[in-house]
Amino acid sequence: MASKKLSKGEILAAFFDEGVYTELFAGGAVQAAYGCAGGQPVYAVCQSGAAVTAKDLNKNRKVLGMAAKTGNPVVTFYDSVGAKLEEGLDLLAANAALTAEIARVSGVVPQIAVVTGVCGGTAALAAASADLCIMAEDAQLFFTAPFTSAAGGDKLAGAGSAAFAAKAGVAALTAKDGAEAAALAARVAGTLPGNNLAGPSVFEFEAPSAVLELNSYSAPKAVEALVDAGSALEVYAGFGKKVYTALATVNGNIVGVVATEPDGLCHNCVSKAARMVRLCDAFSIPVVTLVNSEGFVKSATDDQAGGIREAARLAGTYADATTAKVAVLAGKAVGPVYTALANADVTIAVEGCIVAALEPQAAVRVLYKDELDASDNILAATAAKTAQYAAAECSAQAALAAGAADFAVAAAEVRATLAAALDMLATKRAQRLPKKHGNLSL
Numbered sequence: 535m536a537s538k539k540l541s542k543g544e545i546l547a548a549f550f551d552e553g554v555y556t557e558l559f560a561g562g563a564v565q566a567a568y569g570c571a572g573g574q575p576v577y578a579v580c581q582s583g584a585a586v587t588a589k590d591l592n593k594n595r596k597v598l599g600m601a602a603k604t605g606n607p608v609v610t611f612y613d614s615v616g617a618k619l620e621e622g623l624d625l626l627a628a629n630a631a632l633t634a635e636i637a638r639v640s641g642v643v644p645q646i647a648v649v650t651g652v653c654g655g656t657a658a659l660a661a662a663s664a665d666l667c668i669m670a671e672d673a674q675l676f677f678t679a680p681f682t683s684a685a686g687g688d689k690l691a692g693a694g695s696a697a698f699a700a701k702a703g704v705a706a707l708t709a710k711d712g713a714e715a716a717a718l719a720a721r722v723a724g725t726l727p728g729n730n731l732a733g734p735s736v737f738e739f740e741a742p743s744a745v746l747e748l749n750s751y752s753a754p755k756a757v758e759a760l761v762d763a764g765s766a767l768e769v770y771a772g773f774g775k776k777v778y779t780a781l782a783t784v785n786g787n788i789v790g791v792v793a794t795e796p797d798g799l800c801h802n803c804v805s806k807a808a809r810m811v812r813l814c815d816a817f818s819i820p821v822v823t824l825v826n827s828e829g830f831v832k833s834a835t836d837d838q839a840g841g842i843r844e845a846a847r848l849a850g851t852y853a854d855a856t857t858a859k860v861a862v863l864a865g866k867a868v869g870p871v872y873t874a875l876a877n878a879d880v881t882i883a884v885e886g887c888i889v890a891a892l893e894p895q896a897a898v899r900v901l902y903k904d905e906l907d908a909s910d911n912i913l914a915a916t917a918a919k920t921a922q923y924a925a926a927e928c929s930a931q932a933a934l935a936a937g938a939a940d941f942a943v944a945a946a947e948v949r950a951t952l953a954a955a956l957d958m959l960a961t962k963r964a965q966r967l968p969k970k971h972g973n974l975s976l
Contacts (some may be wrong), residue, residue, distance in 0.1 A: 671709065762785070
């Protein structure tokens with residue numbers, strides 16, 4: 535049985551702390567409000583499900599302008615059957631102005647989109663432009679209505695659903711219904727800084743009970759061992775699954791986490807990581823990167839799908855970010871993966887990791903070819919030489935000696951070292967060269 539659809543008032547009551555808020559611009563298909571959510575002063579814009587007018591869109595634009603002036607986040611709840619077509623070009627102009635305002639305010643205050651009903655066409659464009667998009671499982675998000683697409687022969691299972699949007703990398707978080715989505719939005723709003731100039735929020739915390747283990751490494755488990763207990767909020771879980779991204783805290787201070795799985799990284803994985811770093815950099819949230827990967831996926835098909843372009847974007851995004859960055863080398867960090875992901879202010883090499891310009895076995899075959907060819911058992915000789923080479927030239931201590939790492943520590947010491955590094959970088963200041971903007975691959 536489908537859950538009852540919440541009204542504008544019920545959505546706002548579920549979102550704001552204690553259900554208390556001040557109404558702004560009452561009337562019409564859009565209700566605006568101001569109050570506290572997750573302890574953070576925040577503006578909200580909530581659609582009622584009816585067709586929106588140019589006047590409704592201008593309310594949204596005005597709220598964004600007020601938010602930029604006062605330095606508070608904006609959460610927009612999307613639920614509308616579409617635009618009121620009778621308004622014609624006035625509506626088109628209002629949509630263009632709203633899109634421009636969304637872009638102008640981007641990176642100034644957090645913008646969170648929450649899809650609780652139908653969100654199609656230009657509204658979908660606006661929702662996807664937010665810093666984070668949250669979607670209820672009974673909601674719909676699309677450019678073209680799924681039934682229209684299906685009628686044209688392009689039918690996909692689950693098109694327009696929350697799971698579909700999560701897999702496409704549009705929905706960062708999903709919730710079972712509108713009330714849960716509103717509560718999740720309040721948590722996110724309370725976690726992120728209020729604006730790009732706000733100091734970092736500090737939360738109460740408990741140390742984790744787990745310890746980092748390289749022998750049984752998985753990204754979620756590794757993150758769980760380093761961040762405060764119960765603090766990790768995974769985002770984009772349905773997209774690029776060989777990279778884990780989350781908002782969390784370390785000693786009560788918010789961080790963004792990017793952690794790789796040991797497998798190869800496809801174009802969606804690196805796009806997801808770049809998106810997380812970009813979000814954190816906009817609001818000066820420190821980035822903690824756990825590196826343990828076989829490398830970028832070895833696939834011409836993935837290259838054609840944008841693998842090289844996305845990898846270049848990832849490397850450029852890390853290099854361009856001025857927020858505090860700490861890299862933890864928790865497994866393999868070889869060649870381009872080290873170059874892209876370990877571009878950090880502080881790099882921590884964990885004992886047992888492999889840090890190298892080339893896979894140790896491949897390096898050995900080049901460097902010691904004559905010696906290996908002269909051996910009685912080439913396979914055994916290669917294995918022995920590889921182990922010897924990895925221990926001498928690719929270890930955490932070797933990385934420290936070569937300047938490829940700043941600390942070489944045992945797995946049990948990583949959290950303490952990470953906390954110390956973040957504390958040291960808390961006052962980081964960086965200046966960019968004067969320019970309009972860079973031209974990173976998009």
